[in-house]
Amino acid sequence: MASLQHSSAIKGAKVLMVGAGGIGCELLKTLALSGFQDIHIIDMDTIEVSNLNRQFLFRQSHVGQSKAKVARDAVLKFRPHISITPYHANVKDTFFNVDFLKQFSVVLNGLDNLDARRHVNRLCLAAEVPLVESGTTGFLGQVTVHVKGKTECYECQPKPAPKTYPVCTITSTPSKFVHCIVWAKDLLFTKLFGDKNQENDLNVRSSDASNSSEHAEDVFERRNNEDIEQYGRRIYDHVFGYNIELALSNKETWTNRRKPKPIYIRDVLPDKLSQQNGNADKSCATDDLSSGSAMTSLGLKNPQDVWSLAENSRVFLEALKLFFSSREKEVGNLSFDKDDQLAVEFVTAAANIRAASFGIPLHSLFEAKGIAGNIVHAVATTNAIVAGLIVIEAIKVLEKDADSYRMTYCLEHPSKKMLLMPVEPFEPNKSCCVCSESPLLLEINTLQAKLRDFVDKIVKAKLGMNSPLIMHGSTLLYEVGDDLEEDMEANYTANLEKVLFELPSSITGGTMLTVEDLQQEFTCNIHIKHREEFDEEKEPDGMVLFGWTQAPLEKKEDSKPAGNDVEISEGTEISGKKRKQPDMDVSTVSDESNNHNKVQKLNVVDDEDDDLIVLDHRDIGCSKNSLQ
Numbered sequence: 001m002a003s004l005q006h007s008s009a010i011k012g013a014k015v016l017m018v019g020a021g022g023i024g025c026e027l028l029k030t031l032a033l034s035g036f037q038d039i040h041i042i043d044m045d046t047i048e049v050s051n052l053n054r055q056f057l058f059r060q061s062h063v064g065q066s067k068a069k070v071a072r073d074a075v076l077k078f079r080p081h082i083s084i085t086p087y088h089a090n091v092k093d094t095f096f097n098v099d100f101l102k103q104f105s106v107v108l109n110g111l112d113n114l115d116a117r118r119h120v121n122r123l124c125l126a127a128e129v130p131l132v133e134s135g136t137t138g139f140l141g142q143v144t145v146h147v148k149g150k151t152e153c154y155e156c157q158p159k160p161a162p163k164t165y166p167v168c169t170i171t172s173t174p175s176k177f178v179h180c181i182v183w184a185k186d187l188l189f190t191k192l193f194g195d196k197n198q199e200n201d202l203n204v205r206s207s208d209a210s211n212s213s214e215h216a217e218d219v220f221e222r223r224n225n226e227d228i229e230q231y232g233r234r235i236y237d238h239v240f241g242y243n244i245e246l247a248l249s250n251k252e253t254w255t256n257r258r259k260p261k262p263i264y265i266r267d268v269l270p271d272k273l274s275q276q277n278g279n280a281d282k283s284c285a286t287d288d289l290s291s292g293s294a295m296t297s298l299g300l301k302n303p304q305d306v307w308s309l310a311e312n313s314r315v316f317l318e319a320l321k322l323f324f325s326s327r328e329k330e331v332g333n334l335s336f337d338k339d340d341q342l343a344v345e346f347v348t349a350a351a352n353i354r355a356a357s358f359g360i361p362l363h364s365l366f367e368a369k370g371i372a373g374n375i376v377h378a379v380a381t382t383n384a385i386v387a388g389l390i391v392i393e394a395i396k397v398l399e400k401d402a403d404s405y406r407m408t409y410c411l412e413h414p415s416k417k418m419l420l421m422p423v424e425p426f427e428p429n430k431s432c433c434v435c436s437e438s439p440l441l442l443e444i445n446t447l448q449a450k451l452r453d454f455v456d457k458i459v460k461a462k463l464g465m466n467s468p469l470i471m472h473g474s475t476l477l478y479e480v481g482d483d484l485e486e487d488m489e490a491n492y493t494a495n496l497e498k499v500l501f502e503l504p505s506s507i508t509g510g511t512m513l514t515v516e517d518l519q520q521e522f523t524c525n526i527h528i529k530h531r532e533e534f535d536e537e538k539e540p541d542g543m544v545l546f547g548w549t550q551a552p553l554e555k556k557e558d559s560k561p562a563g564n565d566v567e568i569s570e571g572t573e574i575s576g577k578k579r580k581q582p583d584m585d586v587s588t589v590s591d592e593s594n595n596h597n598k599v600q601k602l603n604v605v606d607d608e609d610d611d612l613i614v615l616d617h618r619d620i621g622c623s624k625n626s627l628q
């Protein structure tokens with residue numbers, strides 16, 4: 001029950017909620033029941049069946065409707081006199097600009113992706129509106145408070161980079177099942193069903209063997225009049241047999257490693273499979289209900305079963321056949337989607353066959369899907385706890401009770417019977433390029449890199465800008481916008497294809513660029529350092545951006561580039577301020593020797609393969625995608 005003081009802060013507040021999913025539904029209900037009277041909700045999604053198990057404001061009949069609107073209607077049923085304004089829209093739409101944000105007392109995020117979170121962070125900084133940010137993954141959760149000038153902003157701490165694997169581990173020396181999954185979905189699936197022109201290391205081996213006429217052609221191209229099953233068998237033999245044979249010929253690779261075993265289809269399945277598959281032929285008919293699933297057509301029912309090598313091989317051939325028959329029009333444009341049953345079946349089978357070859361334990365479709373889609377099953381209770389914590393912090397923010405702000409972590413295992421760990425927020429990071437004006441440093445080959453590379457890899461991917469404007473001194477090099485004159489637009493498009501050095505105002509070592517996003521009202525300066533050599537494995541972008549870490553650049557030559565995980569632990573110096581002890585029974589915390597590891601691990605979850613998975617960047621690369 002809110003105190004009188006709380007209740008006046010709550011009643012007078014105008015709150016913006018972004019995201020009406022797992023956390024958002026809980027949050028809206030808790031806000032309404034806590035006495036908030038004026039709530040605006042932005043969510044761009046419509047309701048899906050898979051949301052119903054935890055997004056309890058939604059029912060089967062709402063599937064396909066706007067989450068924001070249905071959530072409003074559901075809450076108005078038990079709180080009819082409050083005002084709830086829904087927006088079925090992307091928070092990145094220009095309508096939601098800094099002026100829009102300024103009308104709110106506080107913004108509460110219940111989002112599921114880094115991009116939108118960064119965008120809202122910038123809008124809040126520019127509008128000077130406090131932000132309460134949140135995230136959950138399974139049993140783990142966190143709620144943080146961001147108030148301009150008082151606490152760090154959402155981007156003061158570099159976010160852990162999504163797990164990436166060295167290319168050679170994926171293409172040549174997998175040692176874990178996840179490596180086989182990445183190979184199956186990012187290389188093989190893409191090669192067969194996606195954009196053929198995409199660079200793909202899978203093909204390297206076929207062109208290496210230029211002296212063999214069979215392998216000089218593009219083996220992935222289906223030959224004229226080639227039967228789908230023949231094609232599938234040929235691909236199978238190439239990737240699981242021939243390529244492994246070729247890899248084995250490089251003896252050095254295997255001196256300290258277990259050798260893989262080439263697998264050829266003739267050793268696993270009989271020659272004439274189609275006659276043995278029962279209803280497999282039927283499944284190719286587009287009007288057959290089972291045409292979306294190789295499992296169904298092969299009579300494999302339980303997704304939790306681990307298939308034998310022969311079963312995986314059958315699924316492999318059958319799924320490939322279904323793609324080339326029932327879904328032929330999509331072939332060439334597909335990218336792996338965890339919700340595409342046939343794609344998951346194909347990837348599971350291919351990963352398992354590769355795993356069998358490398359002596360790695362096979363996995364069920366259910367497990368493989370979880371790994372391929374980076375899924376951590378959502379826990380509704382975590383969402384409810386996090387929503388409660390958001391409201392508690394929102395009330396403190398409304399009362400301007402800065403001393404009581406806490407970042408709170410939900411732990412998976414209790415530490416001395418406590419599952420929630422509140423910690424005082426950090427002060428703003430003085431080297432944060434978002435909330436302070438600290439310049440960034442970009443090492444780049446100015447004689448080779450094009451402006452387009454800089455825009456795509458740095459300005460959009462790293463800095464998260466939507467509508468960037470790039471200036472060198474008083475020369476505008478690039479701008480986007482609906483109101484650009486045609487000749488200016490042509491000019492900027494031409495600039496994109498120019499090497500940095502050749503731009504109208506040449507970018508060289510020592511140049512200071514200003515990059516600005518007018519919608520986000522976010523500007524940052526980037527100091528350019530010319531560098532010619534980059535490590536292809538470690539620096540695949542061919543450029544490295546420094547300045548997101550708190551380590552002073554000049555002291556540390558090897559300071560980490562943007563996006564690397566920074567381990568937060570008690571006593572870590574952040575902008576000259578030591579992290580304070582958690583606001584709980586400190587003895588409890590400090591005599592638990594691994595306790596701060598728990599704090600460190602809050603941004604990541606260890607999966608069974610010991611790989612790091614990002615808690616709150618679920619939309620980038622191989623980041624975590626929770627079922628909240």
Ligand SMILES: Nc1ncnc2c1ncn2[C@@H]1O[C@H](COP(=O)(O)OP(=O)(O)OP(=O)(O)O)[C@@H](O)[C@H]1O
Nearest residue numbers: 019021022043044045090091111112116626627628
């Ligand atoms: N840019 C954005 N603008 C508006 N809403 C967004 C934006 N990005 C994400 N959201 C919303 O944030 C919510 C996050 O909720 P949640 O994490 O539960 O995801 P979900 O899509 O409902 O479920 P899942 O992805 O786990 O199947 C979603 O409803 C999503 O539509």
Ligand SMILES: [Zn+2]
Nearest residue numbers: 153156432435
């Ligand atoms: Zn910051």
